[in-house]
Amino acid sequence: KNQVEQSPQSLIILEGKNCTLQCNYTVSPFSNLRWYKQDTGRGPVSLTIMTFSENTKSNGRYTATLDADTKQSSLHITASQLSDSASYICVVSDFTGNQFYFGTGTSLTVIP
Amino acid sequence: NAGVTQTPKFQVLKTGQSMTLQCAQDMNHEYMSWYRQDPGMGLRLIHYSVGAGITDQGEVPNGYNVSRSTTEDFPLRLLSAAPSQTSVYFCASSYSRSGLGAKNIQYFGAGTRLSVL
Numbered sequence: 001k002n003q004v005e006q007s008p009q010s011l012i013i014l015e016g017k018n019c020t021l022q023c024n025y026t027v028s029p030f031s032n033l034r035w036y037k038q039d040t041g042r043g044p045v046s047l048t049i050m051t052f053s054e055n056t057k058s059n060g061r062y063t064a065t066l067d068a069d070t071k072q073s074s075l076h077i078t079a080s081q082l083s084d085s086a087s088y089i090c091v092v093s094d095f096t097g098n099q100f101y102f103g104t105g106t107s108l109t110v111i112p
Numbered sequence: 113n114a115g116v117t118q119t120p121k122f123q124v125l126k127t128g129q130s131m132t133l134q135c136a137q138d139m140n141h142e143y144m145s146w147y148r149q150d151p152g153m154g155l156r157l158i159h160y161s162v163g164a165g166i167t168d169q170g171e172v173p174n175g176y177n178v179s180r181s182t183t184e185d186f187p188l189r190l191l192s193a194a195p196s197q198t199s200v201y202f203c204a205s206s207y208s209r210s211g212l213g214a215k216n217i218q219y220f221g222a223g224t225r226l227s228v229l
Binding site for chain 2: 004034041042043044045046049089098099100101102103104105
């Protein structure tokens, strides 16, 4: 069964600190892996997209890494800001690119 | 650009009623899809379309119908609503189904919150 699991389920950090979120998946073969940010009451917003052959992708203070051999990905957030408070979702696409499998997300809270 | 527009934002139905959730995009995207988001679960794909006139089932299609008569619109129909369909529904679109990079970013609507009593 294709699954995407994320950890931790929730995280609280101080403003200005760094954090790393984890994603493990079983989707195989897969086309690409994405990270989304979802603010409360809003739709997800794309942060990064990586193919199976890419190891890292950055978008400002967000850096995603991918290890296709171990089927693990991480999202590193540097110098966190209050506006980073949101749910971060890992998504894996199957080899057709048509089916997307979503993790349950990590709820991040940044406090002053 | 308006992006992806979903209507209505909120809806309450009685069991057995039917309704259509509307989704429209103005980015000339080929790929459109519908998801539902339930507490404690990731978004799950209901149906998707790779172009006008072409639709296919996702992970949880039962109880839902779709059609794609134009590139812009992708409505989701609930024929006979059930309490199990209480959820938040998201529509999304992207340039193509499997392209990568900035051109194939998936854009989501703001969601429709549906309660079935």
